[in-house]
């Protein structure tokens with residue numbers, strides 16, 4: 060990487076102070092690149108005869124070598140516009156808008172994964188939820204998981220142990236206009252899952268997450284605890300394959316340890332890696348930045 064010094068690596072992120080954003084800046088500087096952080100919501104897109112421009116706080120942004128989008132789920136729609144806009148300006152982007160939006164809808168993501176031969180928990184989505192018994196049966200009976208299609212950090216993932224609970228949860232979310240799916244509860248995972256971080260087709264770090272007592276969701280935001288793990292090759296291959304199928308260059312892959320091997324639950328296109336770096340002691344930020352800079356160089360030369 061000879062031209063690193065002149066690389067302007069742009070991180071799309073709401074705040075410089077967020078752990079993962081701050082670590083990406085640090086890693087980019089350590090590699091001799093010039094990182095800049097752009098608040099996605101403060102970007103203005105201009106499309107016109109004189110070409111597309113991206114204005115940031117009113118000033119045209121030029122000369123970006125590569126962009127790492129860190130788009131939170133609360134701003135997915137505008138974030139996708141900005142990523143698409145940068146793409147139309149031919150700026151190399153690590154994670155395309157198409158791949159990000161595919162991963163944001165849990166059912167869409169599982170559809171693509173199953174079609175590609177990756178195992179997922181049995182999942183059902185229905186517009187007509189009157190016959191709740193049929194839907195619960197379709198995912199293998201009770202208890203079953205009910206989740207928001209676009210939830211994150213464990214919020215919006217629920218477990219129903221009775222048919223009445225299932226009906227109440229489904230009716231509540233449906234009446235609130237929230238899209239949900241029902242899912243087979245992988246009981247044997249018993250509050251544990253695996254998070255693999257894939258960068259450029261390679262797992263660069265992995266941890267096992269264990270939910271706290273009395274909780275089935277292992278998200279660190281829900282009090283789960285991460286510990287380093289050497290992935291079984293089957294899990295490693297599954298994570299890499301899932302990332303490839305969805306088309307994400309960088310992502311977190313959440314997998315349950317089913318009786319018959321990995322079951323992928325979801326892919327996170329802007330994975331926070333504070334927990335992973337702390338659990339493993341690995342430098343995940345440098346892996347991401349290095350990949351982004353390689354992408355920039357490859358786009359320039361090819």
Ligand SMILES: Nc1ncnc2c1ncn2[C@@H]1O[C@H](COP(=O)(O)OP(=O)(O)O)[C@@H](O)[C@H]1O
Pocket residue numbers: 180204206210211212213214215216242243244245246248250251252270275276277278313315324325
């Ligand atoms: N089908 C399932 N069976 C068992 N546990 C599950 C299942 N789905 C989710 N979980 C638990 O809930 C957590 C959050 O689910 P996930 O689908 O990853 O949603 P989020 O986007 O909120 O992280 C998982 O990490 C896992 O611990």
Ligand SMILES: [Mg+2]
Pocket residue numbers: 212213278313325
């Ligand atoms: Mg998750």
